[in-house]
Amino acid sequence: MISVGIVGAAGYMGGEVLRVLLDHPEVEIAWLTSRQGGAVADVHPNLFGLDLTLIGPSEITRCDVAFLALPTQATLAIVDKLLAWGTRIIDLGSTFRLKDRNEWERVYSQPHSHWALVAESVYGLTELHREQIAAARIIANPGCFSSAAILAMAPLVAAGKVDLGTIVIDGLSGTTGAGAELARPAHHAEIGNNLVPYNVVDHRHSYEIEQELSLLAESQVLVHFTPTYVPITRGILAICHAFPQQKTSREQLLELYRDFYRDQEFVLVVDRAREPGVSWQYKPYPWVSAVNGTNYCQIGIDYDQRRNTVVVFSVLDNVGKGGAQVGIENMNIMFGLDRGLGLRRRGLHPG
DSSP states (O other), X not given: OEEEEEETTTSHHHHHHHHHHTTOTTEEEEEEEOSSOXXXXXXXXXXXXXXOEEBOXXXXXXXXXXXXXXXXXXXXXXXXXXHHTTOEEEEOSSTTSOSOHHHHHHHHTXXXXXXXXXXXXXXXXXXXXXXXXXHXXXXXXXXHHHHHHHHHHHHHHHTTOBOTTOEEEEEEEOGXXXXXXXXXXXXXXXXXXXXXXXXXXXXXXXHHHHHHHHHHHTSOOOEEEEEEEOSOSSOEEEEEEEOBSSOOOHHHXXXXXXXXXXXXXXXXXXXXXXXXXXXXXXXXXXXXXXXXXXXXXXXXXXXXXXXXXXXXXXXXXXXXXXXXXXXXXXXXXXXXXXXXXXXXXXXXXXX
């Protein structure tokens, strides 16, 4: 059995790690922390009836792997202790994601006191870095928007099919992306019947997307990314526009995506045909609700022949495949388990 600790278990991301791990056949929960302490059910009512208690961060003990759902400075305050115990780390925050120190410190407006650990950390997108993840001590779990966008664009960029400087991505996110702390844009009276754009240029996740796509392209990639909160709780829809180097077709693009993700069970390419004679085409494209509560990403594609434009739709659960559940997939790989163990549940319908 793998002993697991969750630091910051009172938040949405830590709570999702806990919810999924409770059904994992190879895991035992060692401890759960929060600043307030108390019963888990006080912050996660879906776990009422379980004898689980939150402890303070100073009370933790050695475990095999720790999930960190913390701000950067809190992460850096605890990471040395965990590593000294031989505990492997899956960081659900942004502390280890970017490999350029000057860029990280500018983007996050703070100094980074443990930069040597960034060099050894592995970006935890399993479809791209599985071998490195298996040997890692520290996993930098991707941002939710980043996961959706990178998975959407990776086949096109890796194959050199599109212009690398004119990729445009709009990300629509459920309000769990704002975290459990109260904030006006996530307040039901404000977000209900509303859409709230935020950080519409130079968003932090732009740098992750560019970093990973540039590695695939072996050349600099620029993305123009804008996020918007929408009145749903879970889920992300990334709408990606790119401009091909030469004319193509939807069928050719679907074949490219099927080949790229052929051995990646948690990325599903929606390759349903258009319905003949139907004015409103829905069937060829993925729905956010189809992946809620899961570790799956669904990708749909279309091509505008007249304007030579590709549009890619990518949907995932921002606290599932976009956060906690891909963290568990990383854990499975790190400990030599079946990567999908405990993660193959499908989404609810209706969502």
